[in-house]
Amino acid sequence: MRVLTFVLALWVSLLAHADDAARAKQNYQLNCMGCHAEDGKGLEGQVPSLHDTLSKISSAPQGRDYVLRVPGVTQSLLSPAEVAEVLNWAILQFSDVEVAKQVKPFTAAEVAKARSQPLLEISTTRAKVLRETP
Amino acid sequence: MDRYDSLVERWSRALAQSSSRRSVLRRLGTLLVGAAALPLLPVARGQAVVKEQGDPATCEYWRYCAIDGFLCACCGGSVTTCPPGTEAAPITWVGTCRNATDGKEYIVSYNDCCGKSSCGRCLCNRNEGDRPLYRPQAANDYNWCVGSKANIPYHCTVSRIVGVADKKA
Numbered sequence: 001m002r003v004l005t006f007v008l009a010l011w012v013s014l015l016a017h018a019d020d021a022a023r024a025k026q027n028y029q030l031n032c033m034g035c036h037a038e039d040g041k042g043l044e045g046q047v048p049s050l051h052d053t054l055s056k057i058s059s060a061p062q063g064r065d066y067v068l069r070v071p072g073v074t075q076s077l078l079s080p081a082e083v084a085e086v087l088n089w090a091i092l093q094f095s096d097v098e099v100a101k102q103v104k105p106f107t108a109a110e111v112a113k114a115r116s117q118p119l120l121e122i123s124t125t126r127a128k129v130l131r132e133t134p
Numbered sequence: 135m136d137r138y139d140s141l142v143e144r145w146s147r148a149l150a151q152s153s154s155r156r157s158v159l160r161r162l163g164t165l166l167v168g169a170a171a172l173p174l175l176p177v178a179r180g181q182a183v184v185k186e187q188g189d190p191a192t193c194e195y196w197r198y199c200a201i202d203g204f205l206c207a208c209c210g211g212s213v214t215t216c217p218p219g220t221e222a223a224p225i226t227w228v229g230t231c232r233n234a235t236d237g238k239e240y241i242v243s244y245n246d247c248c249g250k251s252s253c254g255r256c257l258c259n260r261n262e263g264d265r266p267l268y269r270p271q272a273a274n275d276y277n278w279c280v281g282s283k284a285n286i287p288y289h290c291t292v293s294r295i296v297g298v299a300d301k302k303a
Contacts (some may be wrong), residue, residue, distance in 0.1 A: 023301040029241050030299070034228045038243070038296060043224050077272060 024089030027082055032072065032090070040094040053130065055095035058087070058103050060133045066125050068106070068114035080115070081108035184295060186235050193258035200229030200262045201244055202274045203291035208256035209247075213293055216247035220289045223248050227274040229263045230299045239299040245292050248279035253290040 029038070036042050040050040057063035067073065073083055084106040092100045119125055188195040190213035191205060197213060198205070210217035222245040230239050265272035279288045 019301070026241070026297065026299055026301045029297050030228055030230070033243070033296070034226050037224055047225065075269070077269075 020085065021089060024085045027078060027086045028090060031076055031078055032086065035072070040090065048126065050090055050094040052095055055091045055099050055103050056133055057129055058091060060129070063129045063133055064106070064110070065114055066119065066129045068111055069117060069119035070122060071118070073111070074115045074118040080111035083111045083115070084108050184233065184240070186233055191256060193256065193260065196231055196233050197242055197293040197295070198258050199231035199260050200227070200242065200264065200274065201258050201291055201293060202261055202264070203246065203258065204253040204289070205256035205258055206247055206290040206292045209253035209290040211247065211290065211292065216292060217289065220247040220249045221283065222246070222292065223278040225278050227278065231262070240295050241297040241299050243294045243296050244274070245294060246278040247289045247292060248285065249287055250289045251287050
């Protein structure tokens with residue numbers, strides 16, 4: 001009976017995980033890919049690529065604060081929980097798997113707190129964060 | 135009699151092997167895990183053919199529900215390809231449209247084709263889901279050619295399906 005319970009729990013967990021990922025992808029497509037592109041590579045010189053830099057920036061406190069205060073997040077129509085889910089999905093999607101696993105997942109509370117203070121100096125802050133993050 | 139015993143023994147063993155508790159659990163486990171893992175397989179679902187009806191050269195065509203521009207299908211291109219001499223802007227306006235043929239909501243990327251002056255044919259301005267410019271992420275009144283290598287001249291717009299919007303928020 002315990003084996004059956006375990007298998008059922010695993011099954012439900014796998015299905016829920018797949019559903020969360022599908023919802024995050026859909027929200028990315030509807031709210032982010034217009035600028036960051038379907039493959040997350042953005043547009044050189046105009047829209048930052050999410051590949052590798054998103055996980056790097058999200059691994060340090062000042063970087064997490066930056067990510068959650070850019071226009072795409074502060075002006076998004078998504079809820080804080082949905083923003084957190086999309087960001088966590090994008091980190092896994094557009095980064096090296098081992099690097100992505102080291103990044104602490106974003107939470108709804110973290111998003112709600114930071115996005116209430118929009119960032120004005122986007123490019124200079126981003127350059128500073130990248131320069132100071134190992 | 136020996137042959138009969140042997141036959142019954144083989145049949146009994148086969149039955150016991152295929153109907154034990156462990157066997158049932160094993161098969162059930164395989165079925166459940168297999169069913170759960172199926173959606174995770176790397177299948178190119180985005181390439182599936184969409185059953186649809188309508189004329190892409192008319193504004194009533196279902197994919198154009200959120201469009202604001204000239205239809206490339208009337209300008210030497212198609213519903214998904216830019217006319218010769220233009221190229222698609224990578225930055226796009228994204229919306230959802232309902233396909234009446236299969237009843238599904240699809241995510242549609244409206245890519246502007248840039249590099250030549252306005253096509254001027256088949257203007258289509260349906261704007262479902264469009265928001266005012268003070269909601270920049272949800273407004274479709276921008277000239278997305280600003281972001282393309284071909285630069286600002288706008289010619290027409292294509293409508294590319296990128297997914298199915300079947301997940302509720």
